[in-house]
Amino acid sequence: MGLASARQTLNVVIMSQPIEVDLLIVGAGPTGLYAAYYAGFRGLSVAIMDSLPQAGGQISALYPEKMIYDVAGYPEIKGQLLVDALVEQVAPxxxxxxxxxRAESLVSTEDYVDVGSHRDLTVRAKAVIITGGIGTFTPRPLPDAETYEDHGLRYFVPKLDDLKGLDVLIVGGGDSAFDWAQSLEPIAKSITLIHRRDKFRAHEGSVAKVLAGPTEVMTPWEVGRIIGDPDVTSVEIFHSGNADRRTLQIQSVVAALGFTADLSAFATWGLEQHKRHIVVDPTMRTNLTRVFAAGDIIDYKDYWDAKVRLISVGFGEAATAVNNSVVTIDPTKKVFPGHSSDPH
Ligand SMILES: Cc1cc2nc3c(=O)[nH]c(=O)nc-3n(C[C@H](O)[C@H](O)[C@H](O)COP(=O)(O)OP(=O)(O)OC[C@H]3O[C@@H](n4cnc5c(N)ncnc54)[C@H](O)[C@@H]3O)c2cc1C
Incomplete structure (x- = not known):
C-alpha cells in the first residue's frame, strides 16, 4: 500500500456514541499499530485512538521519507513504507x-477503563495500552491565518482527492512538505512550494525528485497574506531577502511547518510518572488497574536510564503489553501467545 493510499484509507472518525472494545490503544505510532496487530492475533477486539488524522506517529509526522536502517528484518525501509506495512499487517x-x-481523560476501575476524547467520545475497554510516544503533536500554525482553517488552509491532507484539480501552495522545507508535493503531483492542477530559506531540511532524494518534477519550488519566499472570503482564492507571497511581492492564484494552502509535542494530557490521569514518562513494570503494567503502556512514553520502574527509545524496542514492549493484558482481561488465558507460525 503506497503512502497516498494509506493516508486515504484511514479517515478521521467522527463519533459521539460510546463504544466498547476489549482493548483500547492510545497512540497510533509504530508501537500502537503493532500492539493492535498483536491484540488481533490474540483474538481481542481493538480500537486505536490518535489525536492526529493519520496513523504513524513520529514517523509519518516527522520523517516519512527518511530511510530507517535499524528495524529488524529490514536492511533499510522508508519511514512511511514501514507505517504502511504495519497498517496492512493489522488490517485483517x-x-x-x-x-x-485526543485522549483527555482516563478512569480505571476493577472491571473496565473509560477513556474520553476531546470530542466527547467515550471508549469503555477491558484494558488500555498507552502508546503516546512523545505526546500529542500540534502543527506549527501559519501566522495570522486561523480564519482560513477549513476554508482552504490545511496542516494535513488525509484525503488527497480533496485537492483534485486545485492550485496548491505548500509552505515548508522539511520532509513533510516534499512528501506532500510528491503525493499531490498527480492529483492537483498545479503545485508551488515555498520555503523561507534556500536550504531544505528534507531528505536529499525527495528534494531532487520534486525539483525534477512539475512542482514549482521558490526560495527564499514566505507567505505575506492569504486572500479570499471565506475561502482561499489567492496568496500574496514575499521574497525573504528583498521587497519583491507576488500574488499566486491558489485555492488550497498546505502548511508543513513542523510540530510541537505535548505530554500534558497524561499528567492528570493518576499515572506514576518519571520525568513525564509513564512508569511500568516488566509486564508493561502501570500503577493503574487494567492500564498498560509501551514505546517511547515509558520508563522502567527503578531502572531509570535503561529505556531505549527506538521503534524495535517499542515493538517488543507492545507484544509484552498485549500478552499481559490478555491475562488481565481473561485470567484463564496464558501470557505466552503460542507461535504465529503454528497452524491455527
Ligand atoms: C527525526 C527522527 C528520526 C528517527 N529515526 C529513527 C530510526 O532510524 N530508528 C528508530 O528505531 N527510531 C527512530 N526515531 C524514533 C522513533 O520514531 C520512535 O522511537 C518511535 O516513533 C516511537 O514510537 P511510539 O509509537 O512509541 O510513539 P510515537 O511515534 O511518538 O507515536 C505516538 C502517537 O501517540 C499519539 N498521542 C499522543 N498523545 C495522545 C493523546 N493524548 N491522545 C491521542 N493520541 C495521542 C501521537 O499523536 C502519536 O501519533 C526517530 C525519531 C525522529 C524524530
Whole structure:
C-alpha cells in the first residue's frame, strides 16, 4: 500500500456514541499499530485512538521519507513504507481507528477503563495500552491565518482527492512538505512550494525528485497574506531577502511547518510518572488497574536510564503489553501467545 493510499484509507472518525472494545490503544505510532496487530492475533477486539488524522506517529509526522536502517528484518525501509506495512499487517483484524481524537481523560476501575476524547467520545475497554510516544503533536500554525482553517488552509491532507484539480501552495522545507508535493503531483492542477530559506531540511532524494518534477519550488519566499472570503482564492507571497511581492492564484494552502509535542494530557490521569514518562513494570503494567503502556512514553520502574527509545524496542514492549493484558482481561488465558507460525 503506497503512502497516498494509506493516508486515504484511514479517515478521521467522527463519533459521539460510546463504544466498547476489549482493548483500547492510545497512540497510533509504530508501537500502537503493532500492539493492535498483536491484540488481533490474540483474538481481542481493538480500537486505536490518535489525536492526529493519520496513523504513524513520529514517523509519518516527522520523517516519512527518511530511510530507517535499524528495524529488524529490514536492511533499510522508508519511514512511511514501514507505517504502511504495519497498517496492512493489522488490517485483517479490522481495528477501529479513532483518528482525530485526543485522549483527555482516563478512569480505571476493577472491571473496565473509560477513556474520553476531546470530542466527547467515550471508549469503555477491558484494558488500555498507552502508546503516546512523545505526546500529542500540534502543527506549527501559519501566522495570522486561523480564519482560513477549513476554508482552504490545511496542516494535513488525509484525503488527497480533496485537492483534485486545485492550485496548491505548500509552505515548508522539511520532509513533510516534499512528501506532500510528491503525493499531490498527480492529483492537483498545479503545485508551488515555498520555503523561507534556500536550504531544505528534507531528505536529499525527495528534494531532487520534486525539483525534477512539475512542482514549482521558490526560495527564499514566505507567505505575506492569504486572500479570499471565506475561502482561499489567492496568496500574496514575499521574497525573504528583498521587497519583491507576488500574488499566486491558489485555492488550497498546505502548511508543513513542523510540530510541537505535548505530554500534558497524561499528567492528570493518576499515572506514576518519571520525568513525564509513564512508569511500568516488566509486564508493561502501570500503577493503574487494567492500564498498560509501551514505546517511547515509558520508563522502567527503578531502572531509570535503561529505556531505549527506538521503534524495535517499542515493538517488543507492545507484544509484552498485549500478552499481559490478555491475562488481565481473561485470567484463564496464558501470557505466552503460542507461535504465529503454528497452524491455527
Ligand atoms: C527525526 C527522527 C528520526 C528517527 N529515526 C529513527 C530510526 O532510524 N530508528 C528508530 O528505531 N527510531 C527512530 N526515531 C524514533 C522513533 O520514531 C520512535 O522511537 C518511535 O516513533 C516511537 O514510537 P511510539 O509509537 O512509541 O510513539 P510515537 O511515534 O511518538 O507515536 C505516538 C502517537 O501517540 C499519539 N498521542 C499522543 N498523545 C495522545 C493523546 N493524548 N491522545 C491521542 N493520541 C495521542 C501521537 O499523536 C502519536 O501519533 C526517530 C525519531 C525522529 C524524530
Amino acid at each position: 483484524f479490522e481495528p477501529q481507528y479513532l483518528l482525530g481524537h
